[in-house]
Amino acid sequence: MEEYQHITHGFEPVFDERSRVLVLGSFPSVLSRENRFYYGNPRNRFWRVVAEALGEAEPAPGDVEAKRGLLLRRGIALWDVVESCDVRGSADASIKNVVPADVARITGAAPISAVLCNGGTAARLYHRWLEPVTGMAAEALPSTSPANAAWSLGRLTERWSEALLAALE
Template sequence: MSSGTDGVVIHEIPPVFDENSEVLILGSFPSVKSREGRFFYHHPRNRFWKVLTAVFGEGEPEPETIEEKKAFLLAHRVAVWDVIASCEIQGSSDSTIKHVVPNDLSPILQTADIRKILCNGGTAYALYEKYLKEQTGREAVRLPSTSPANAACSLEQLTAQWKAAIFSQ
């Protein structure tokens, strides 16, 4: 992640997808920990990987390395990226996001047969609606955030809601 003198932070983590991806999960913008770790949902208290392992698990261990995480996503036909390409942000706080430049989802949507778009949290959903819905012409589903800031939602509640959204027709 690069940060200029004007406070703009550039998203430098490439999307994860291939031609077999069917579900696209969008976050808002990588947290400080994810930017440092150079991969999605890198904060140890973010429950994203626990939730997806529980949703798809079937006894699989939770992926730990970046390569394991990429392989897990692709094996389960899941694409991951973020709504924002660059913005001004203080730390990891979605509430401080301003001067948004959205990502272009067309490389994913033209390569893969994405059947549903899921947004990880209210901010990702609101940003998708504002900046990308018109471009994609597709509805997105708002899911509860896996962020540690969403303490009101238990792991079991998150898993149930995410599983229902992923496997619903």
């Protein structure tokens, strides 16, 4: 079994002054940390789900600038609940000794009106660490992780589309 390591997030949130919806993951995976951007595991369905949920003409964006552009163009901020923690590999279930992200960096600069969490771990961590700061309840969405095999791409896209479009109204 992998050893615990104390790891700092390592890259910045995506947002600007027009961001209205904040999407939060828990903490970057090993591949995301190596790629220095969100959802860097090619098997993670996040980028494909978000692009399809928003009705984008193009398939999932491929490079970091295209991914950042998609989010900002649509008023979506993206970050993780945890700034640093002890973790084994990419296992959300192993996260301990949490230092929460300074979510006020985003909520103080952008008119965030909805918070969506990518998976149950992100939602639990948000509720514990960040909801008292933002004063906003979060909607937990099914994880786009490849570990969430119970949700097909179609079901994920339908559920995420429903939540994103309602939040962006």
